[in-house]
Amino acid sequence: MLFLSLGGVIGSGWLFGSLYTAAYAGGAAFLSWIIAGILVIFIGLAYAEISSSIPKTGGIVRYPHYSHGGFTGYLIAWAYFLSAVSVPAIEASATVTYLSYFVPSLTYPNGVLTPEGIALSYLLLAIFFFLQYAGVKVLGAVTHGAGWWKLIIPTFTAIFALAFLYHPSNFTAGGGFFPSPNNVVEGFSGLAAVLYAIPTTGVIFSYLGFRQAIEYGGEGRNPKKDIPFAVIGSLLIGLALYTLLQVAFTGAINWSEAGVAVGNWTGLANSNITHGPFLFIFQHSGVVGQVVGLFAVWSYILAIDAVISPAGTGWIYIGTAGRTLYGFAANGYLPGIFLKIGRTKVPVVSFIAATVVGAIFLLPFPAWISLVGFISSATVFTYIMGGIGLHTLRRTAPDLKRNYRLPGASIIAPIATLAAGLIVYWSGFTTLFYVVTAVFIGLPIFFGYYAYKVYKAKASLATLLGVVDVIAVVLDSYFFYTGTSGLTVPDPIAFLIYLLVMAGAIIFSVVALMSVVPDNVRTEIKAGYWLLGLIFSILVFSYFGGFGPYGVTAPIPFPWDTVVAAADILVFHYLAVKSGIRTEAIEEIIEETKEP
Secondary structure, three states, X not given: OHHHHHHHHOOHHHHHHHHHHHHHHHHXXXXXXXXXXXXXXXHHHHHHHHHHHOOOOOHHXXXXXXXXXXXXXXXXXXXXXXXXXXXXXXXXXXHHHHHOOOOHHHEOOXXXXXXXXXXXXXXHHHHHHHHHHOOHHHHHHHHHXXXXXXXXXXXXXXXXXXXXXXXXHHHHOOOOOOOOHHHOHHHOOHHHHHHHHHHHOOXXXXXXXXXXXXXXXXXXXXXXXXXXXXHHHHHHHXXXXXXXXXXXXXXXXXXXXXXXXXXXXXXXXXXXHHHOXXXXXXXXXXXXXXXXXXXXXXXXXXXXXXHHHHHHHHHHHHHHHHHHHHHHHHOOOOOHHHHOOOOOOOOHHHHHHXXXXXHHHOOOOOOHHHHHHHHHHHHHHHHHHHHHHHHHXXXXXXXXXXXXXXXXXXXXXXXXXXXXXXXXXXXXXXXXXHHHHHHXXXXXXXXXXXXXXXXXXXXXXXXXXXXXXXXXXXXXXXXXXXXXXXXOOOOHXXXXXXXXXXXXXXXXXXXXXXXXOOHHHHHHHHOOHHHHHHHHHHHHHHHHEOXXXXXXXXXXXXXXXXXXXXXXXXXXXXXXXXXXXXXXXXXXXXXXXXXX
């Protein structure tokens, strides 16, 4: 369990995250890893209690169904699926990008995969699938071995860089510890740059792997004991390792070899170093003597690790995505065929579907950094339910058997919600726009299917409105995007129209479903209204805050925008807890765990 989570944490993030975080935050980049690690630990603590009490395969997408019912479950499951299914694609992309250092034809100069690179990525996805299909026993053995490798190689890489390549002056290059805005990507200054880097450069993406122990929870030997250990243990190891790697990378930069001016952090993100950051550093260190031989050997080891580390995360996430689809079907959101278990006792149809959908993501996002922000924000959006679920189930299901009871849950739960909400907010309006649009596209689809499946005789109107809603959401988002020059030009009137059309489409979906369902399902729908309010309020604050299109001239400038967003998130945390209900699903869980 520990190595499943650790294998998810240590993937392509260590290969590329240090570079892009430095490009966005300069010498202060290591603070992004520390702050993010602490925030995610609070989220992990919340899930530690829930997952040990309800160790179910595909757990994270099932917990909202237990605490708030189907409506909340729809939104969270869809957002989580979008993030999980795209991770194998990004890991395959990372592997091919590193290999392009030796085979340049695999990528274009800007790091985007060529057709040959995409083809090789598809081959890797197929390998990930077959390894998952082999079953948990084989997967566990391979993952355990790869886990040790993935832990040892980054650790020694950081040690070698600190011992032989460390330049303390790098930490104040470009205008000081917090570089001047014109020297970093996006032009944020001070702490704002550090916070913005958390969801956009691979920082939070790297930590998100802790969820693997939760996703595989129903298949573990002693999940009620092992899941909390694996979740918290992997996060503590990841926090220490990634902070060390960032310090080592920042101190080891050789500006002349990279071909950029000293302190030009933005230039690093567009230099040859992007094809293999640590590999480039060791091969262009500028040092002489016996150390050169060590660096040459270590360069080859890094090239091997460039395949093993992201591939190890990729094959784990194929399983995560497949189990997410399995969780969909178990909640009743997808046809029963997705529950089909293959010869090796894994959900084979769900794995096939997850692999195919993941491959599709390589077409619009054929570069590592292109996918990171979307995946991170979509995933952390679902993690909002960690603290809320913990707090809600303490209230609605006090008789649930809890093998691990989190101390101070009434304090840690809202902190966990606040941590997840702020990470989503710091991702910026552009990323949040993509995530919200993707989530709302999925909602009418599942509403229409759910209504048709359960209430076939009455569902024609609901299904029709679901189709209309999808078209409305897509067109509304498209016209707002193009009308604001790719979301770069502030236009409050266009934003208001966008919000009204989006809200209207969602209301149609809700009204349509409410018209065909019985009272108990209506209760579950009402229990999820708070989530719609949270999404729209965060979207509004993001647009008018310091991370929106207004930038430094925002009506609610940084840091006051973060204070306002934090207050908003906490208000909705307590609204969500109050809205929680004792669902039929949690009743079944409680009955299962009662002593005979």
